[in-house]
Amino acid sequence: MTKAEKIKNTIRETKERRKTLVPTVCQLKLQNLSRKKEELLKRAFLEAKWLYNWLVADLGRLDLPTNEVNEVEVKVGEVFEKRELNVLGSQVKQEIADRLKDNLRALARLKESGHRVGRLKFKKFVNSIPLKQYGVTYSLDFGRNRVRIQKLGDFRVLGLHQIPSDGEIANAVLVWKPSGYYVHVTCYLPEEYFCYPYKLGRAVGVDSGVNPKLTLSNGIRIDFEVSETPRLKKLQKRLARAEKGSRNREKIRRLLRREYEKLNNRRRDAQNKVLAFLRLYGVVVFQEDCVKGWEALFGRQVHSSGIGGLMTRLRDSLATPVSVGRFEPTSQECFACGKRHRLSLSDRTIECDCGWKCDRNLNAALVILRKGLGLGPDRAVGLDRPELTPLERKAAARILGSNPYIRVSFLL
Known part of the structure; x- marks a missing residue:
């Protein structure tokens, strides 16, 4: 040979x-x-x-x-x-x-x-x-x-x-x-090495957006944003006034790179905390949203949070990710009966003739969970009454609460 x-x-x-x-x-x-x-x-x-x-x-x-x-x-x-x-x-x-x-x-x-x-x-x-x-x-x-x-x-x-x-x-x-x-x-x-000794639940649906960034099907809302610091804006002004090709300009560029690295590390840490929390669930269902299209109206919020990078890591880093198609109607579909409604961005709740009334983002997370598990409105038994357990509250406070840029609230 x-x-x-x-x-x-x-x-x-x-x-x-x-x-x-x-x-x-x-x-x-x-x-x-x-x-x-x-x-x-x-x-x-x-x-x-x-x-x-x-x-x-x-x-x-x-x-x-x-x-x-x-x-x-x-x-x-x-x-x-x-x-x-x-x-x-x-x-x-x-x-x-x-x-x-x-x-x-x-x-x-x-x-x-x-x-x-x-x-x-x-x-x-x-x-x-x-x-x-x-x-x-x-x-x-x-x-x-x-x-x-x-x-x-x-x-x-x-x-x-x-x-x-x-x-x-x-x-x-x-x-x-x-x-x-x-x-x-x-x-x-x-x-x-990536298997956790206990699980918070069998499956959870994740709805992504601009505000809040993530809404889980159990009622947890996760929002995080790392904005530009005053020092960064000051350095950008100094860079605009510096003479091109001068040593002073190169020095300011080095300081700018250092400041951008700090911001990226903070955003990365927030993403790591969110992923660590979602790994405690058996199956994570999310929708393949076009985050790039959000930049036209919400460019600063999208850039400051790094939500696009988080959605990519959801697909690549989790052990059992399940994705729902990008064009699947989730926000405008009733979770209980499957009827579609026309909702504008200003409508934050969904009310259906069947009696279902729910927060818009929470309803979308529930629909994503149902579709990710391959269940129809008539077969989604047990999903219509999601409960936020004390164990999930403690885990959210322990993992997500350790980052000062993450804000957690509960809808249920």
């Missing part, structure tokens, strides 16, 4: 084994960086930018053995100067070329789908370096809390306790953020 055949067999076996595992990403932060280490990391990201732009300038260079490239041409003003690649490892160079090939394939797929696409542009800066091979491009030392990166050396990291001993470690990415340097490690874990 040749070496290529052995590699193919190993890849095939790995894919089969990982079908039963769940991928997750653990974030490790590099700690106690000396000035020499920081300069080394900055040089690595600079060389990654040089190599990427050198390949973009002439895509025919992708046929060359990128791992053997030790010198590239960089445009400085109107002339080209040669720069040596002293910090990047050979495997990392090849992975940067593979990333460029993946970008080209993505553009080709978009073009085939009818989208208008242009050519790849040069990067002003690179903030991530792929580390695909565990044990070659990077390795972890759990005893000393350290990570070793090819040609960059050892770094002390914070967060290795997130990776269990029986986890299968895969690729990683070295990321440069305004708050520091991180290593995002992908590991595959058994499904047992």
Whole structure:
């Protein structure tokens, strides 16, 4: 058996084994960086930018053995100067070329789908370096809390306790953020790690909107919003007045990136809390809403909450998600009898001739739950009297109440 055949067999076996595992990403932060280490990391990201732009300038260079490239041409003003690649490892160079090939394939797929696409542009800066091979491009030392990166050396990291001993470690990415340097490690874990010892209920329906953001079929309303801070607005004004190309402008841009990172972390934490609460249910039913269409009228509320990202994570992160079609009538359909009503955005309650009267969002969540379970109005026995149990109230207070940007209310 040749070496290529052995590699193919190993890849095939790995894919089969990982079908039963769940991928997750653990974030490790590099700690106690000396000035020499920081300069080394900055040089690595600079060389990654040089190599990427050198390949973009002439895509025919992708046929060359990128791992053997030790010198590239960089445009400085109107002339080209040669720069040596002293910090990047050979495997990392090849992975940067593979990333460029993946970008080209993505553009080709978009073009085939009818989208208008242009050519790849040069990067002003690179903030991530792929580390695909565990044990070659990077390795972890759990005893000393350290990570070793090819040609960059050892770094002390914070967060290795997130990776269990029986986890299968895969690729990683070295990321440069305004708050520091991180290593995002992908590991595959058994499904047992994501199973909770108890469940709040068998199934719950989720109706998404602008205000409130989420309404559950048991009567819980969840609203969250992280607005722009006064500091962010002040920095934006300073950036508009700064001279283009000046050092002061670059300094303000770094401060802006740091402020945006803080806002994104707060929104991400709110999403994590909501997902942690919904994982306590056996089945979560939601509707595939077009969140992008809401931006025309409610752009600021949609952007400040990140509701679109939350709906995507509902579909990808939950163990048993059930989706209802985007064009299924839920808000204007009576839960009790299935009759449709014409409601405007100002109508917050639904009243039906059958005697059903309910909050508009709660009715939509109940309809979503019924349709997700495949039940008709005549078969939805037991769903017409949802009860909010004391256990659900305690769980909502414990999980959702720990975030100051989440507001919880109860309709029942």
